[in-house]
Amino acid sequence: MRREGGVGVGPPLPVADLSAADPTADGAGSRPEAPRPDGRHQVLVFAGVALAALYRLTDDGDGMLLVDLLTVGPHGPEGPDRQAPHGLPDSCVASGRSPAAEALRSGRPQWSGSDEPAASWTSSADAPSGEARGEPPGEPPQGALPLVRDGKRLGCLIVVGEPDHNDEGTHGFTAEQRGLVEFYAQEVAARLPDGGPQAGAADGDVTDGVPAPGSAGGGPAVAGSVLGTALEHLGAGSFTLTPGTGRIDADAAMLDLFDIPRGAFDGDVESLLAQTVPDDVPALMSVIEPRQAAPTGQPLEFRVRRPTGEPHWLRLSSRVAAGGARGPARVVGVVTDCSTVRLGTDEVTRVRRMAAALGDATSVREVSRVAVAALREPLGAQRLALAQLEADRLVVTVLDPPQSTAWPGVWHAAWRSEWPEAPLDALPTLRAALRGRRTSLWPEGTAFEAGLAGVGPGGLAVVPLLSRGRAVGVCLVGWDAPHPFSPEERSLLTATAGLVGQALTRARAYDREQELATTLQRSLLPRSLPELPGGVAVARYLPARRGLQVGGDWYDVIALPHNHVALVIGDVQGHSAAAATIMGQIRTAIRAYAVEGHPPDVVVSHANRLLVGMETDLFATCCYVDLGMEEGQAWCVRAGHPPPLLRHPDGDTEEVAVEGGPPLGVLAESEFPMTSVVLAPGTALALVTDGLVESAGLDMDVGLLRVRTTLAAADPANVDRMADDVLGDRGLGEDDVALLLLRYDGLKVRPIRAGWSVWRLPDAVLHARRFTARTLRSWKVAHMTDTVLLVVSELVTNALVHTEGAVHLDLMLTGDRLRVTVRDTSSRTPVKPVIVDWESTGGRGLLLVEAMSAAWGSTPVSGGKQVWCEIVVPAKESPREASPS
Known part of the structure; x- marks a missing residue:
């Protein structure tokens, strides 16, 4: 396999092939011989390294020369293939595409067999620049590590692993092995002399494994070489253990870590365990005992006793080395001093x-x-x-x-x-x-x-x-x-x-x-509150600190017909997803009952029966207020809930004395009486849950008094700030908190109303038109008579033809809007036809209503529905403000 300017395993390259890439080709024909391995090299065996090569940057910085070799393991000089360690080029170009050059430029290690972008491990002269091809199948894993000291780049360390797979079943160095090799590279960099490959040596001598000037190859890399010296100063001891025999071969560095004299060790693992703190012995037994062996697990940290009695922290990493023809499987490991990573x-x-x-x-x-x-x-x-x-x-x-x-x-x-x-x-x-x-x-x-x-x-x-x-x-x-x-x-x-x-x-x-929890709570509570005629409403909610921070407190503001608004606040027992689910069902039910037009006591009674029928162990409290925005008349119903609080325009506060009923879900036939109270413009109405006014250390009466005091001191001009003042700086508490606050301002323009009960007579539509015409003349909007009469005719006719029972016509004028409403006893919603046969005489009623009005719709009410439409009264024709007759 041919190499040009690269670093890899394979046959040695002729000097002629490298001369073009080697800026110092004069002495590149020779290379240092690999030394004979000894016990020190067991650290590299554990790291999976079969060959280590040191490349030193030249003085001009254009190239790197191979100056030191170290081979270990079964493929070393004593192995069957003595030439295997020499499959490396004598030099490489620092600006080339080899892994060594890439590592030196980037300052980061380059590993084969990984997904990280790296230089090609099989670079060739015609390969595109920067192309990464990965490691050829069947070749050993390799790594290129930059050698840097004090910010200065000195060269590169190349390591070649065993050709078989590692302990994790993948090809390449494991994360732990890479870390040990990187630590070794730091020690190599610390031992390199300053200057180029010839620095620090006399003519013909070898200093730290670097060929001297004029030396053909520098001689063999002996124990004094850079790679060998770095092993001695690595601070790591190594061992080989034959499981089940109790025999261990430990090198001198490991004995030093255990404070055992080098000539006094008998090779028995018990001698090492005797130096270990007894509490840490069971962890070490997982490596020693074959049935508990887990040598590929996480590193073990243990303590040994110094002669002074002071414990000293060591770290052990181990792996299984296959025995094959050489004998049974062995456990090879490394012990390092980890006291420096222990905190002071x-x-x-x-x-x-x-x-x-x-x-x-x-x-x-x-x-x-x-x-x-x-x-x-x-x-x-x-x-x-x-x-x-x-x-x-x-x-x-x-x-x-x-x-x-x-x-x-x-x-x-x-x-x-x-x-x-x-x-x-x-x-x-x-x-x-x-x-x-x-x-x-x-x-x-x-x-x-x-x-x-x-x-x-x-x-x-x-x-x-x-x-x-x-x-x-x-x-x-x-x-x-x-x-x-x-x-x-x-x-x-x-x-x-x-x-x-x-x-x-x-x-x-x-x-x-x-x-x-937040998604659930937000989906169950109103996203926003409606804009109200004659008032402003705001709400606040704080979840409980415990549990999912989702609970049963809820609030709602429901816009009702005839300028009424329903304010609802409640609390389902508990702080759980079940409580939140019940809360959502009760809130939806109360809204539905309110929109149907039921009075407050009926709405709460229906919700109570619904909760009883759910067959749940949870109950709920509730306070319901129906407020007419025209007159300020409020009807309050309370079901086991704290009463409403009022702040009058003069700053005085009071607790509304509402006769209460039991909580919802307790008795199916419970009664919920109503209490009436009149609000003057500028009055603030506050509804709260017990989480705001009651706790383990706070009585409800005291809590209600505190809220009243805060309301009295607050500025009613800013309702949002008033709500924030009521909550104060409280964070999440043991109970969730809900607050609903409304400032009643009253309507600036009060509507005018008139109504007519339509009798089912042949001329019923005629009487409805006459009533409408008289009303419009009295309201000084006679110029709208033709439009309004057409709409009234269509709506009344539809109610008489398609429904049974009573029909009622209502007219309401508010500013520049005239609202026409026809109520009947049928719950069926009228449907606008999609296709109209122009030869037929029916099906055009709702199309005419839609064309003549600004808006129209159908609203279900108790006992039927109401179909309504709104007609805009031109501003120049608007009547002066009138009082209801």
Whole structure:
């Protein structure tokens, strides 16, 4: 398999083939030999690495040279194919399309076998620029990691994995293995000398595995090489365990972590367990015992005792290595010191405060604000963003600072609502962090995609927010000035990932419940209140704090004929979806009974019988007020509910003494007497539920007095502010609250009415026309006689022909509107014909009514219906204001 300027596994390339791509081809014909593996390399075995290669950037920055090799595992120098590790080119062009060049340019690791955009692993000279082909079938997984120190790019580390699948059953490095390799790359970068590939060595010598000037190949990469030295300083111990035998091979680094002298270890796993805190031994037994073995699970954290008695935190990761012909299956693992990611005293205090604040946060927005507020001060970052993951999109919940100009320009195009939403496909860096479930820290000068460019030019932290092993969101922290990441900051970000992730999961469930509750409550309560002639009505509703925040409190304002309005407020027992359902049914029933024209006591009686017939254990209270807007006459009915409250124009308040009946749904034959009260213009009528005036520590009489005091002090000119004053600054309480407030102003122009009972005689229509003509002359609108008589003739004729029983004609003049209403005893609604046969003599009545009037319709009433129409009286012909006769 041929390579040009790429890095991959395959036969070695001739020097002539690489000279065009190698800016330093003079010494590229030789390559360092791979060293003999030892116990240190077990860390890389656990990481699934069979070959590691170090490429160093040349002095001119145009190319990279292979300066160090390290092979481990069964395919190393002792394996059957000694040439396998040498399938790498001696050099590659830094501006080429190889994974090494792409990793160096972007500052991000490139992994084969992933969905992330990366350079082609099988690049060729004729391949289009930027084309990603993925990994050829059957080849080992590979990775290219940039080597950066103090913001300076030094080269690239290439790792090649075993050709078989990993422990997760997929081809490529697992997230845990990638994290270990990235940690190893950081140690390699820390050990590289400054300068180009020849820096730091005398003529003909090898220093840290880098060929010296004039050296043909630099000799073998021995223990002093960069790759080998980085392993020694990795701070990770490794072991090999044969399950069921109790025998373990531990390297020197692992013994140091357990504080066991290197010459005193007997190879027995019990010697290691003896150093472990007893409470943590059961967790380790899940790796040691074959029947409980779960070596591919999450890393285990445990404690060992120092000689001083102080506990020390270690982290163990393990996996099964297939034995095959070499012997039985083995467990290989890595133990690292995790005390640096354990929180110190100050960090513990911050995390405790964050946890307490997150415990009080209920919604996703509140959780996000708590997290950003907790991180802002200790991190000193210029930008913080938190987003939750929904399907394949990131939904931003909090930005700090909130101004859109402080964030990348790509976000501005998506700023459709308060915060933007971004698809993960447009943010591969975030997508990789979420899939790897690891915090990623990017130094100054890292090149990002357009969606992240400018968020953290001095340093960027991408923190996946985890819950139950999966990512539910992400937190971005960006600095403008160059920012070194301290161990304390890493610890705080690690703690934040778990705490905020769990809080987000809980808050999302809460938000879904509240969305359901809000949708249900809004669908059951009026969307808006009607405009009333001679008055203004407003309403307020506050859900209960407990449960679904949906309950049985309701209110309604129903416009009735003849300038009447019905004000209804009620409360169904309980705070649940069942209570809300009953509430919706009762509210609908009361509205239907009221529109039919029943008096208040009959409306409430019908609703009571309906609730009794529902066979539910819930009951309801209700207060119903029928108010005539012309005279201010109100009829009140109360069913176990707090009484209405009045605020008179002079500021005095009173509690209307309404004789009440029992709650609805208790007795089917209950009586609900009516109480009459007259309202003067400027009077405010308030209907409340018990959640506003009664609680465990508040008696209802005291609560009603408080509302009256607030009404007396409020300004009746602004009804909305008056309602807000009555509620005060109270938040969500133990009971839901409903308030209905109406200010009665009276009609500026009072209507004039006249009526005529139509007898079923042969000349009944003639008498109705004569009555109408006389009435119009007395009202000084005789010029409208022809139009009105035509409409009256058609409506009265239809009622006499198509119905039985009494027929009544009503005329009402209000300002420039004349309303004609014909009532009959039939509930059948008249239907306008769609097609009219012009040779027939019938079917044109309603068409004439529609043509002559501004509006018409049919309204069901108790015992029948009324068909009405309104005719506009021209302004120049309007009569002067008259009093009712």
